[in-house]
Structures are given as C-alpha cells and as structure tokens.
Amino acid sequence: MATTVTAPRGMRDFLPADKARREHVLGVIRGVYARHGFDEIETPVVEDSARLHSGLGGDNEKLAFGVLRRGLTTEDLHTAEAPLDLVDLGLRFDLTVPLARFYASHRAELPTVFRAVQIAPVWRAERPQKGRYRQFVQCDIDVLGEPGQLAEIELIRATTAALDELGVTGTSIRINDRRVLTAMLASWGVTDPGAAERALITIDKLDKIGANGVAVELSEMLGQDLFDTAELTLTIEELAHADWDTAAGADWLDVEAFDDLLRLRAALPGVDLRFDPTLVRGMGYYTGTIFEVAHPDFGYSLGGGGRYDGMIGRFLGQDVPAVGFSLGFERLVDLVDLPESATSDAVVLLYDKDADPVRLAALKGEALGSHQRVRLERRTKNTKNQLAGLAAQGFGAFASVGADTTTLQGVEFRPLA
Amino acid sequence: MATTVTAPRGMRDFLPADKARREHVLGVIRGVYARHGFDEIETPVVEDSARLHSGLGGDNEKLAFGVLRRGLTTEDLHTAEAPLDLVDLGLRFDLTVPLARFYASHRAELPTVFRAVQIAPVWRAERPQKGRYRQFVQCDIDVLGEPGQLAEIELIRATTAALDELGVTGTSIRINDRRVLTAMLASWGVTDPGAAERALITIDKLDKIGANGVAVELSEMLGQDLFDTAELTLTIEELAHADWDTAAGADWLDVEAFDDLLRLRAALPGVDLRFDPTLVRGMGYYTGTIFEVAHPDFGYSLGGGGRYDGMIGRFLGQDVPAVGFSLGFERLVDLVDLPESATSDAVVLLYDKDADPVRLAALKGEALGSHQRVRLERRTKNTKNQLAGLAAQGFGAFASVGADTTTLQGVEFRPLA
Numbered sequence: 001m002a003t004t005v006t007a008p009r010g011m012r013d014f015l016p017a018d019k020a021r022r023e024h025v026l027g028v029i030r031g032v033y034a035r036h037g038f039d040e041i042e043t044p045v046v047e048d049s050a051r052l053h054s055g056l057g058g059d060n061e062k063l064a065f066g067v068l069r070r071g072l073t074t075e076d077l078h079t080a081e082a083p084l085d086l087v088d089l090g091l092r093f094d095l096t097v098p099l100a101r102f103y104a105s106h107r108a109e110l111p112t113v114f115r116a117v118q119i120a121p122v123w124r125a126e127r128p129q130k131g132r133y134r135q136f137v138q139c140d141i142d143v144l145g146e147p148g149q150l151a152e153i154e155l156i157r158a159t160t161a162a163l164d165e166l167g168v169t170g171t172s173i174r175i176n177d178r179r180v181l182t183a184m185l186a187s188w189g190v191t192d193p194g195a196a197e198r199a200l201i202t203i204d205k206l207d208k209i210g211a212n213g214v215a216v217e218l219s220e221m222l223g224q225d226l227f228d229t230a231e232l233t234l235t236i237e238e239l240a241h242a243d244w245d246t247a248a249g250a251d252w253l254d255v256e257a258f259d260d261l262l263r264l265r266a267a268l269p270g271v272d273l274r275f276d277p278t279l280v281r282g283m284g285y286y287t288g289t290i291f292e293v294a295h296p297d298f299g300y301s302l303g304g305g306g307r308y309d310g311m312i313g314r315f316l317g318q319d320v321p322a323v324g325f326s327l328g329f330e331r332l333v334d335l336v337d338l339p340e341s342a343t344s345d346a347v348v349l350l351y352d353k354d355a356d357p358v359r360l361a362a363l364k365g366e367a368l369g370s371h372q373r374v375r376l377e378r379r380t381k382n383t384k385n386q387l388a389g390l391a392a393q394g395f396g397a398f399a400s401v402g403a404d405t406t407t408l409q410g411v412e413f414r415p416l417a
Numbered sequence: 418m419a420t421t422v423t424a425p426r427g428m429r430d431f432l433p434a435d436k437a438r439r440e441h442v443l444g445v446i447r448g449v450y451a452r453h454g455f456d457e458i459e460t461p462v463v464e465d466s467a468r469l470h471s472g473l474g475g476d477n478e479k480l481a482f483g484v485l486r487r488g489l490t491t492e493d494l495h496t497a498e499a500p501l502d503l504v505d506l507g508l509r510f511d512l513t514v515p516l517a518r519f520y521a522s523h524r525a526e527l528p529t530v531f532r533a534v535q536i537a538p539v540w541r542a543e544r545p546q547k548g549r550y551r552q553f554v555q556c557d558i559d560v561l562g563e564p565g566q567l568a569e570i571e572l573i574r575a576t577t578a579a580l581d582e583l584g585v586t587g588t589s590i591r592i593n594d595r596r597v598l599t600a601m602l603a604s605w606g607v608t609d610p611g612a613a614e615r616a617l618i619t620i621d622k623l624d625k626i627g628a629n630g631v632a633v634e635l636s637e638m639l640g641q642d643l644f645d646t647a648e649l650t651l652t653i654e655e656l657a658h659a660d661w662d663t664a665a666g667a668d669w670l671d672v673e674a675f676d677d678l679l680r681l682r683a684a685l686p687g688v689d690l691r692f693d694p695t696l697v698r699g700m701g702y703y704t705g706t707i708f709e710v711a712h713p714d715f716g717y718s719l720g721g722g723g724r725y726d727g728m729i730g731r732f733l734g735q736d737v738p739a740v741g742f743s744l745g746f747e748r749l750v751d752l753v754d755l756p757e758s759a760t761s762d763a764v765v766l767l768y769d770k771d772a773d774p775v776r777l778a779a780l781k782g783e784a785l786g787s788h789q790r791v792r793l794e795r796r797t798k799n800t801k802n803q804l805a806g807l808a809a810q811g812f813g814a815f816a817s818v819g820a821d822t823t824t825l826q827g828v829e830f831r832p833l834a
Binding site for chain 1: 570732
C-alpha cells in the first residue's frame, strides 16, 4: 500500500466547491459554443502511440505519458531497445491530433463543414510548477472543411462570446499569419524551411528573452556575418510594436496575407483584433492565420489557435482545410468570478447523531417535494462554521430537525447567510 | 504515421448525436444527485500504481492499464524483473479506490458525513466484446462517515429517483448482506475465511452456471465428502428463490442482518426491494449490505453497490464507515429514450459554397439576437437528407440565405421536421 494519499505529482483533486465552479464555467462555455452552432464530440483519452509520436505534436510529443502494452513478458523488457518499444498507447497531449484522427475516421458521417467542440482533459509530463499541471482541461473549437475566412470569423466570434458570457472583459486578440512570418524571414534572406522553422522558435521566445535576446540567437543560428545584431534588435523591436497602420506598406510584409487579415478585421466589428507580426504560436502545423487571446493583466495568453490546412491530410490522404481555437480553461477558471449563488430553494435539514434514520429519510422526502435541493447534514460542534460552509455550497436555508420532528409542516426554515 | 484511423481497440469515438445524448443523460443523473444533497468531486484519471495494485480492486487490478515511468533508460528496461517495475501510475479501473484515497487526503476539509458524487470514465483492459468497453463512464454516489442505515436509505432513494427521472421503469433492487452469506456458509461448515471467499466467488456465478454448477464446484472445492451434490443443488435452488417471507425463520439465516434489511425495506416505501440471499457482488471489500439494480428485460444489473466499512481505514489508518452505489452508465444510456427535442428557437441558415463570409457572419449575428442556437450550414446536394440530420440534432427551423440576403428581416424560417 502506498503511504502517501495525495494526488499523483502535478495533478489535482477537486473538492466540491472547486468542482462545482469548474462545472459551472464549463457549462457556460459549452452553452455558448452550442449556441453558435458547434457540435460536441468525444474521443478516448488514449491514442495509438505511433500517432502521438508522428511529428504533429511538436515538443508536446516528448511530454506524452506512455501506456505499457498488456501481457509483456520479462523477456520482452530485456530485448526492448527503447521505452517506446514497450508502449502501444499514450495519453493525449492535446485535442488536435485526436480530432484529426476522428475526422479521418468519421468523415462520411459528418457535415461538409464540420464545427467541432471538444471539452476534455489532456496530459503532459511537464515539470510541475505554479499554474502548470500534468492533467488539465482544454476547450477547443475547430472548423474543418471550410477554406474561407468564414471559419476564422465564426471561431473568433464564438470565443469572444464565451469570454463575454464569463464576464472576462478587456481581452484583445493578437493576430498574424504564417505567410507574414515566412515573407519576413525571406526579407532577411532566410528561405531554407529548416532554418525558417528554427528562426520561428527563436522569435516565439520574444516575450521571455526580449528583442536583443532574439537578435543574438538569430544571428548565431543563421550566420553572424549576415546580420548586424544591433540592427536586428532594432528591427525586431519595431516589429514588436507594429500595428495595422505602421505595418501597412512595410517592405517585409506579405501583402496578400495582410489584406486577408484586414478583411477579417472588417468582418469582426466589436472585437479588439491587433495585428502582431511577431506572433508565432509554437506548433509546426499552422499554415495561415494564427491568433491568441491577450489580457492586459496577464503575461500569458488565455487561449489561441490558427489555421492548419495540411494536418488532416496526413491522416486522410486528402487535404482538408482546418482552423481551431483553444481556450485555456485552467487559466480562465481562476479568472472567472462565478460562485454558485445560494437559493432558498436549496435547504439543509440539520440533525443530531442519534436521530432515527427512517424518520430523517421521510423528512428529506417531504422536503424534496417542495424544494429543489435537499441536504441532510449531521450537526457538528462548530455549527456556525458548518452553516457558513453550506452557504458557500449554494444552500440558502436550514431547519433543525429533532427527535420530535415528524413533519416539516410548521418547521421554520432560517436563511443560512 | 499509424495507418488505421479508428479509435484504439475496445474504445469509442462519440459523434455529435451520441455525445449530446450522453451529456443529456449525465445531466439528468447529476441533477438528481445534486438535488438529493450529494456533492460532486473529481480526481485525476491516474493513481499511483502501487495503490491500484494493493488488493482492493479484486480482479480489476489485473485489467489496469499501466503508465510507463518517464525518463527510463534502455538499461532500466534490461534490469527490470517484471512490467510493473517500469510503471509508476495506472489508469483507474474504478472510482472507489480513488475515492478512498481522496477521502484520506482531504478528510479535514470535508463534512463529518460526506455524500460524494463521481461521474467519470474508468479503464479496464478487458477483451473487447459487445457492450464491454475499455473506457466507460461510471456514476457513483457514496456516503462516507455514516455507520447507520441512513447511508443506505439515501443512496437507494437517490438512485431510484435518478432511474425514475430517466424514465427507466420496472426496476427492482436485489438486496443482501455479507453477514447473511457468512452465516449461510457457516451453516454448511465453511468457516475458514479463505474457503469462504472462494465459495462466494462460486456462488456469484449462479446466473451463469446454474444451481447444479455451483453445487458441483462447491463440493469439489470444499471436499466432496462434506456435501451431497444433489442435496446442495436443491438447497441452492431454494436459496435462489427465497424472498422476504420464505427466508424468515430459515436455519441458515443471520437474524440480526435480516432484521436490518427488513428495517431498510420499511424505510423505503415505493421501492421494489427484493431479498436475495445468493447475491454476492464480486468485490472482496464489502462488509455489510450489498445491492444491485435489476430490470426484468435484462440479464445483467444496471448498477450496484454496498457497504465497505474497512476500506477507507487502509488509507487513513482509522476506520470510516462507507457505502456506495454505482450506476452502469453505458447500459443506461442505451436504455434511455431521451433525444434532444427540436425547437424553433434553434435555427439553421443554409448557404451556398460561394457566399460571402462577412455577410454570412453578420446574418448569423443577427439570428443570434433572436434565437437560442444558430448554425450556419453549407447546402449539400442532398438537401433533404441534410435537413433531416439537422432536425435530429435539435434544430427546429431553417432559412435559405442567398447572395441577395443582407438581413433576416422578412426572411421566412420553415420548420425542419
């Protein structure tokens, strides 16, 4: 028997108040996405290991938890060359790889343009730290089969509507296009795909290492003689402060992609859409538009996504346009102030330890006839604390039932809070 | 890249209609349990491997999926003695072991009598077969900290209320007590705990192998000279047909336990509670009352549970009385006829492939102002099929929007079904 009784490292138990709060926030998000015409699906928590390690998951592949094959012998262990030889399944590290697999499997049963919702946990064996967990929930919406901007528009509208409904105000959407990044790198002479990919990984670290850090790393990576680091630092700083107006007409700009982004902006009145040519988004599979939800109070994004037109094709053998937007639920749930509201329709019957169970059950049945939610609760020594706890759980009134209580008629319910 | 795109063996994808139905049924169950004063909690899907293999899970322990330790070297594999040496975590095979661990971890933050709800998936590496899956959802309610019958009464009331709310009628609850079984075996001379445990495993197979099969196996197991197999067959047949009236006064009966069951019966008017002295329930941890939901149309139970007073103590070092009732969600969801009802508040805007996305997005926004749920849907060749599919997803009306539609004012919505 294990001696520790805590949840596994980096994972969490949710007590009733936390769980209620999480379910409430999920319910709001789920409701908005359904309202906007998206359809919820579900896939198993594990996928074939070969699929999880096929190069689509980027760095997350290294963080996948592997599931040991069943029926292995000691000899199997001793002849294995690497740990991955012993696993056939793995816990998913995102909801995008499973969605691509799902779509390839069920395409014939789905509409031409499929608007998917997935609200489910994913697992990453990261070093646990504040705000980073090894099991966490993602809320993804994706539009598959739509090559045009309708996909981006519907995704951004649904996401901002969900944030509004949650009362998360003041957010903006940083937006860019992979084509803008490609043209920008080409304007610096970086055209080799491998070099471009490495350069993007560096630019993605701008928030952490600053313009000078990025310039130094880029110069080292791409050949110092090509770049003057000081000049590159200035260029990157300029890019970091670019907006719709300053970017227009710049020599590094992919005009076609920028015009597409301008059209998107025009189609989304009321959304604070901000052009950011330094926005990269980590995953290698993005091919077009990319975006992130920013909030002035936080250094991290509340969600993000983009267009990944090539990915489904790797499963299906036929390209299918795709765009996705993922909300970071764990960050949101901490931001949102949505306690369960106490109501006098939710009542507590407080009883003493030696009360007759048959009578208590009958009283509970009677209370359920006239109230929405009924808790039988044994009285503790610190009744005041106990009542405060029940109020926090949404109960609005209580009554004490004693040895002589045979009916609730005439029994007084008092407010809890 | 893996070539198959189906879900892993024995596991399932859920398409929108299935997912909606499952969420609806879960919502009903969750609602009834909250109404009855139970509190939902959540634990991680994995637990420490040592805990999953500590003897509390019975046969299910062998079915646990193991999670490979991270950072293993080839040498680690080659010096391992058994597969379990290489895993530190495992996917939970039930919700009872995690609940016991949760309670031991958080007892100080929980009420004296804790009424828990857990609605979550579990995993078992069973041979896949019709109706048996490797990932499936369990709906458990448990009362921890209540030694008296109030626990059983509240659990059975809440469970039957959930079945009622789901429209599953005609169920009965088979009930027994482990003490009845112990006394019955003692009346046959079986008092050794190991022998008694093996005998219970055999009696548990009554449905499958019949009274004669059980008698033969028991005779062989316990020494043929002690038993006349023909006589034992008759005895077991008699037990299988026993009810409240015929059992009363029988020489094999534990009178105290039976009186407790009679009291329970009296406390649950309206519940079809049937005494069954051959009901065993597989798990070794049960100590008192045990019960199962039976339905006349099905050879299998829809759920079950019982009292397991000793188990929490193994985690906490201090005994805590506990009773649980688990509903078999996967069986229930097939029984329940709760399609999402179509409503004219949920509408479809049917558009053609070349429609302008900006205009479509604006029309969707307009529709969201006056309808609860709006789907933009690209028209397919077989519009009739398409509309029928949308009706099945709960949409109640549709309108076609063409190149000249700039507002929905004056546009006619027609019923879908």
